[in-house]
Amino acid sequence: MPHLSRRDFLKLLAVSSAGLVASKVRPLLDTHGNQTSTKPNILIFVLDAMSARHLSLYGYERETTPNLAKFASRANVYHSHYSTANFTSPATASLLSGLYPWDHRAINLGGLVHKDFVNYNIFRLIGDEYYKVAFTQSTWADVLLKQHQNNFDVHLPVTSFSYKMMRPMFSPSIPSDPITTYYAYDEFLSFDYKLFNPMPGSLFLGSFGILIDQAAKKLKDGTDEYPFGIPSNEFFFYFHNDEVYAGVSELVRNFVNSFRPLLGYFHLFAPHAVYCPRKEFTGIFQEISVPSKPLHPLAIFQLPQETLYDYRKHYDEYIANVDADFGKMMDTFAKAGILDSSYIVITSDHGQVFERGEFAHGTYLLYDPVIHIPLLISSPGQRERRDVYSPTSSVDVMPTLLSLAEKNIPAGLERHLLPGLGGKEDFQRSIFALEAKENSAFEPLTKATMTLIKEGKKLIYYTGYPQYPEVFEMYDLNEDREEMKDLFSEDTVTAARLKEELLDTLAEANRRFVKK
Template sequence: MPNKLSRRDFLKLAGLASLGAIIPPSAGLAANLLQNDKKNVLIVVFDALSARNISLHGYARDTMPNLARLAGRATVYHNHYAAGNYTTPATASLLTGTLPWTHRALRFGNRVKPELAEQNIFRAFDDYHRFGYSHNMLADIFLKQFAENIEGYIPQERYLLVNDGVIQNTFEKDADIATVAWAREIKRQEGFSYSLFLPYIYEKRKESLIKDAGREYPYGLPAVNLDNYYVFEDCIRSLTKQAIEVPTPFFGYLHFFPPHFPYKPRREFAGAFEGDFFQAVSKPDDIFTEGDSPEKLGKWRRYYDEFILNVDYEFGRLFDALESSGVLDDTWLVFTADHGEMFERGIQGHTTATLYQPIVRVPLLIFEPGNQTRRDVYTPTSAIDLMPTLLHLTGHEIPAWSEGTVLAPFGESSPGGVFTVQARNDPALPLVTASVALVMDNYKLVYYTGYKELGADTERALLFDISADPEELNELSRTKRETASEMMNIVRQRLDQANEPYL
């Protein structure tokens, strides 16, 4: 045994050390043998991954070749919707099976309403070994909130090369700077100290990684909150290993930051779409435009697409590792996103009042243990349906507080339409300044109320036939008056119901 450990040995040890944190000492083989009739569940979430930019869903760039390959063994949802437009409301909905106006995690950094803290997917799987990780602080807030039901909670910092001090990067978006300042303020209020969590080994690696970043990451190392760098492939590798080795049956929730802004793919993917012939559909600026030019949007879109290509590679690796270990044979694996991202109408990102398809349409693929055939579901489905579906598939009772339904083909699809709710900046308890999207069959209505951009109008409704017009170019509220008013009444009624307890 040499005195000095090689870097590989160091990393191995680091992996083992982190594994120790999520496996209780008494668990292990015996538990595996006793409970092997129950199937595991693993939800893999990629942050801000829009279904509109995925080749499997018709995008012109080949952004996800691995996903296309694996789709042959999955149930593929073609009209799946986030319940919120950014991490806080959308992730809370995914984890609670309730809409944002119910769980009330609406504003940046919110938790789920305290009275509902016991109503979450981790608790619903209380006979399973549960573990969870999120790169994104906003989703990590929920994991912390539900931590008493997550024996394998992994702190966000475990896979961050944390700086969290000076904002080093120059940035174009003031909103993001404000977000970072806010995030850090929350951490300070919690009395948070990174040094308690950061393994020494990672601290050492940070130096060399940041030094080597130019070579491995031509656009710079990816980071959360601007300067908390992370190494995507290390994180995936380590968490996949943990999923393979935890006691079964397990319920795992893994929330990865890519392809969220800043878009920084590894060198194999950086530049992959440079100079291609992709032409984005030209769209007029929205009333909520942020003034981004088509040239700027085109540039960001390309970086984003290249980061998706990186995500696709890493998901392929995760999938193959689960398969070769045999874990996949006993696991319901879910591939999805919390919300999407947009590059059109003068708007980049997802911190907008608008609820266009690139923001709200997210991928959902469910891999059934042992399944080798593809199924396609075209009816509109919601992120809030995931929890009841997974509970149903694993023989658990669906709690009465769940607002979703069991997804087709495993159950009946929801008859009442699919909602997305945004009220990020609403200072009041009742939703006064809000956007609500409702999808029913091939129609989507987006209702806006209370925004100063609406001018003299206090509300605005846009109607699209998303089946015939997926780019949302033909607004139909004047020509399809009856459909528009019918859907608007449903939205107004649901909004009134949701506001009632707060008036």
């Protein structure tokens, strides 16, 4: 029977729907006969920028996630799960590698994993026993996946299931050197983003992108189905979220139950900004009381509370939209028996923040709304809900999945297994997160925000910011969930203990980058 190459698969995908492609290639994938694998599939779904603080599943006042709650009835639900960072590049790298950002060093906007740690990724470490498919709608996450492309069987283009392009994108068409193509053409020559790249590098390509964007202006301004505009990944393409979920669902259904179990990684853009819910999800929530918090000196946007409140409401509506599309996909999986034959992981890369003058993510701040993320894992045939309240980190996911797949966990990883899936609850564990997007990836961390969460206390350290120099904050997350009362100068014993641990960890992280 003939073998289907990645290039052939992508050619088919470019001209066909996901269902048509998958149905045509399924017979070509079973090159080892008709014997079906007895190992469970592993399906990872990353819902970009979904904050646990905005999910009714975790007690949020607005009923944003009834379908996630339904899924949770047969899953492990992790209530104190934290990302290692507050934007996509470092957070996704940690999820895939099991390493903290100070090790993998994908700390910059659109950054890459350090060459010494590229092989620390689940796609390589899980081995050839699994059929490996990866897809993301995030261009920065896609650059990270391109570092591992030799470890995939299929890496779908970032534009898959998209509705219409916003500007030219070249890297999906040049598979021989996709990373260089992305940075040289897509990001530098044709891409403009007001915060850090206000002018494209090429007048022609930048102008071409503007013309394409203007031609599709009505999509951005709104339609009957999408009052706030058709969803987009902000920079390159528009998409219909229900069609993305339907496409991924069809793809999964056609790839499971082959001679090899499926490892599928699907990093879906919504509910990342811009918040564009379908019409039936707009205006569905009542007003809620949101505590007013003082403007932070490091807030990038410096927005008034009224504006942030409006953004929060649209974000909640968009989450409800995503939850509905997710629910339909899980219903499809249940009917197809996929829930009984698969580990299904639902998480996010980071959260969102709408407070202290700050909006969205990628900020200098590390308050809980931007790093406290959902984690739900359903085991094959699981029928009951299990709630886990001990602190966990996104670096735990990769080693846990390797353990479930009966693979070796390499030395150098954090090696914490998630409670209920091989690990035990540890309420004394230290959890870290780091923001260092303006620091060189090849130098010691001298301009950064770092947080340590331990035994219900949270220490935040700011270093290298002229307007907020060498500042510590400390909060009691059990008594002060909104992080409004700084205890650093009051509870000096706890503050000193956490400060020593954080600074020791930072010094160790910097050690291999200190010039001798």
